[in-house]
Amino acid sequence: MLRNSRDSFGLVSILFHWVIGLIFLGQIALGYLMVRVSDFTLQFSLYQWHKSFGFLVLGLSALRLLWKLANPRPRDPEHMNSLERVAAHAAHVILYLSLFIVPLTGWAVASSSPLQIPTFMFNLVVIPQLPITISDAAEAFWAASHAWLAYLSAVVAAGHILAALHHHFWKRDTILMRMLSPSAAKTGRNVN
Incomplete structure (x- = not known):
């Protein structure tokens, strides 16, 4: 099943979720590491x-x-209470916004830097700079914004992961299963 159904996500949505999520979390770790390495090369x-x-x-x-x-x-399961629905939707909105805002602020860091070091995307193509102010102050602003937004996103992502695990192991419902496989989640609760 490629498309979403009323009760489960389709394969395309599932692949987008996991691929983007894993890269995004890896980016947070890489961003933390890269500023702490002393070897310039x-x-x-x-x-x-x-x-x-x-x-x-x-x-x-x-x-x-x-x-x-x-x-x-897909629709929310009927057994979800209103607080769970609001929290889930708020987390999804924040995470979706983060997937755009965090990379854009990173692009702004590179574009505002007085060093003007080109971005070589996977050593295949040079990404142009954004038309923004170039200064140490601008670079510092965008770098701080990028870092704080990335860490805030990591906190929300951690809450999202913990909520999914809570639904799977404690509530024993299909919330997590429907994001693992299009056919794994059926309507209603898990039987195990």
């Missing part, structure tokens, strides 16, 4: 990889958003 390479994966997240997120608009999300 290694640091430059890590920065280029970080920027490359950031543009990949941005591109995949745009495709995912188009898919989401053409293929609506």
